[in-house]
Amino acid sequence: MGAGTAVTSSAAKEIVVPVSAAKVRKQTGSGSKKQKSQKRLEADSRNAISKARREKEKRVHELETKIAALEGQQKELAAALEDPATYTPGGHATAINRDLSAVSHDLARLTTEWESVTATVNAP
Numbered sequence: 482m483g484a485g486t487a488v489t490s491s492a493a494k495e496i497v498v499p500v501s502a503a504k505v506r507k508q509t510g511s512g513s514k515k516q517k518s519q520k521r522l523e524a525d526s527r528n529a530i531s532k533a534r535r536e537k538e539k540r541v542h543e544l545e546t547k548i549a550a551l552e553g554q555q556k557e558l559a560a561a562l563e564d565p566a567t568y569t570p571g572g573h574a575t576a577i578n579r580d581l582s583a584v585s586h587d588l589a590r591l592t593t594e595w596e597s598v599t600a601t602v603n604a605p
Contacts, residue, residue, distance in 0.1 A: 537602045544595040551588045
């Protein structure tokens with residue numbers, strides 16, 4: 482006999498009676514509620530993990546955008562320092578060098594943060 486059937490037997494013969502799904506649910510009501518509750522907890526846990534992962538991925542994207550911008554600035558400042566006119570009287574070599582130092586510092590800080598966040602996103 483398969484699921485959804487009940488067997489009753491008497492001395493004379495065996496009778497197969499279909500059992501409705503509602504009756505089966507009624508008999509296992511408390512187990513079903515526990516199972517439903519467990520599934521809800523598991524779904525909530527998965528949702529929380531997904532939300533945290535999305536937030537980390539968003540942060541990685543923000544960091545990558547900032548890093549790309551700083552790398553562009555760094556390239557421009559380095560090119561400015563390569564220009565001989567920068568070192569003539571009235572040139573801005575000192576200011577450019579100071580800006581390049583600040584950009585390099587920010588770039589190092591953001592790159593370290595990017596590495597850290599990326600490692601947590603890719604972790605199992």
